[in-house]
Amino acid sequence: MDEVHSQPHRTAATRDRPQAEAAIRDAAxxxxxxxxxxxxxxxxxxxxxxxxxxxxxxxxxxxxxLFETVVSIQDAIMEAFDGSADLGRNVAEVxxxxxxxxxxWGRAALGLYRSAxxxxxxxxxxxxxxxxxxxxxFAAGLDDEDAEMRSGAISAIIxxxxxxxxxxxxxxxxxxxxxxxxYYCSAAISGILDADPYRASEA
Amino acid sequence: MDEVHSQPHRTAATRDRPQAEAAIRDAAxxxxxxxxxxxxxxxxxxxxxxxxxxxxxxxxxxxxxLFETVVSIQDAIMEAFDGSADLGRNVAEVxxxxxxxxxxWGRAALGLYRSAxxxxxxxxxxxxxxxxxxxxxFAAGLDDEDAEMRSGAISAIIxxxxxxxxxxxxxxxxxxxxxxxxYYCSAAISGILDADPYRASEA
Numbered sequence: 001m002d003e004v005h006s007q008p009h010r011t012a013a014t015r016d017r018p019q020a021e022a023a024i025r026d027a028a029x030x031x032x033x034x035x036x037x038x039x040x041x042x043x044x045x046x047x048x049x050x051x052x053x054x055x056x057x058x059x060x061x062x063x064x065x066l067f068e069t070v071v072s073i074q075d076a077i078m079e080a081f082d083g084s085a086d087l088g089r090n091v092a093e094v095x096x097x098x099x100x101x102x103x104x105w106g107r108a109a110l111g112l113y114r115s116a117x118x119x120x121x122x123x124x125x126x127x128x129x130x131x132x133x134x135x136x137x138f139a140a141g142l143d144d145e146d147a148e149m150r151s152g153a154i155s156a157i158i159x160x161x162x163x164x165x166x167x168x169x170x171x172x173x174x175x176x177x178x179x180x181x182x183y184y185c186s187a188a189i190s191g192i193l194d195a196d197p198y199r200a201s202e203a
Numbered sequence: 204m205d206e207v208h209s210q211p212h213r214t215a216a217t218r219d220r221p222q223a224e225a226a227i228r229d230a231a232x233x234x235x236x237x238x239x240x241x242x243x244x245x246x247x248x249x250x251x252x253x254x255x256x257x258x259x260x261x262x263x264x265x266x267x268x269l270f271e272t273v274v275s276i277q278d279a280i281m282e283a284f285d286g287s288a289d290l291g292r293n294v295a296e297v298x299x300x301x302x303x304x305x306x307x308w309g310r311a312a313l314g315l316y317r318s319a320x321x322x323x324x325x326x327x328x329x330x331x332x333x334x335x336x337x338x339x340x341f342a343a344g345l346d347d348e349d350a351e352m353r354s355g356a357i358s359a360i361i362x363x364x365x366x367x368x369x370x371x372x373x374x375x376x377x378x379x380x381x382x383x384x385x386y387y388c389s390a391a392i393s394g395i396l397d398a399d400p401y402r403a404s405e406a
Contacts, residue, residue, distance in 0.1 A: 153387035160363025191394020
């Protein structure tokens with residue numbers, strides 16, 4: 001179907017690859033938002049995008065990879081590095097509000113976080129997304145020999161806010177004043193970024 | 204049975220209250236360690252302590268309160284305030300290693316953390332233990348108008364390490380070099396403790 005271009009009345013069969021990919025991403029975003037990660041099947045996403053399910057796999061590899069594309073944590077990391085305040089503050093301002101329901105995939109992401117402690121498949125996806133993608137991408141942006149552990153510790157702060165605020169509801173992390181929480185998370189992240197590199201002999 | 208004291212051959216029926224309480228605490232510690240929070244029933248704990256189950260309730264109120272007594276987070280907080288390094292470092296050194304399997308109730312505590320995102324009863328217990336006890340006790344030790352939110356943010360770091368390191372297994376939080384992780388958690392906690400009090404207007 002890649003050969004067919006510029007049809008006046010485009011259907012799934014006549015769209016070229018960029019258009020089909022965009023339709024799949026859009027359908028996946030709505031599907032993850034409506035049905036959560038588990039409920040958003042490849043079949044359902046394909047149906048909503050009006051493409052063959054095999055095309056979803058061909059273009060995106062797997063549901064997990066499609067989810068990562070939709071969530072685009074990589075873009076958020078770039079946004080933090082490009083932000084106007086100091087990096088600690090930028091990270092908190094980009095990542096803490098991300099699960100407040102403003103992003104369509106927020107519910108699906110929280111569903112994954114909720115399932116991961118007890119479901120092996122969700123844990124594996126989360127491990128892949130956080131360890132192998134987010135933390136590595138962030139660490140690559142830090143010019144520091146200890147960048148990976150710094151990034152891991154920063155990630156722990158985000159995970160802790162997700163756990164306490166969204167998964168379990170632990171006050172005062174549940175505060176309606178999100179800026180108040182962001183303020184201290186910024187301070188924590190800056191503390192990590194400003195710390196001297198760790199030397200095992202000093203421990 | 205409180206009236207009977209100082210019998211030469213002590214059995215459950217002849218022990219005085221401090222002894223019975225100690226026996227229940229000891230049995231509960233072993234029971235939580237062996238069977239986890241759910242599996243450690245009042246009946247099982249009472250049997251192990253050689254007391255009537257009603258006595259467990261009479262002395263400790265509920266399984267939840269007995270668990271909090273056994274875990275004694277309050278003591279750990281006091282330990283952090285009394286520690287020899289700065290407070291941020293003390294908190295990390297007391298709380299991060301706490302779930303490494305060195306404490307007999309560690310497995311039961313991790314079981315609660317694991318269940319809380321999907322089980323209402325576990326969530327309620329964790330909320331009560333963290334929000335109403337740990338965070339308040341810690342905040343009371345801080346001489347700051349914004350102590351509660353600072354304590355909450357510090358708690359988020361501990362929760363994030365538990366989530367990433369123990370519940371899901373997210374590298375590099377899974378590092379075998381625990382001191383490395385403690386080092387950056389100290390820096391994060393100190394960042395929170397050293398931040399100026401939050402002013403909503405500055406946000």
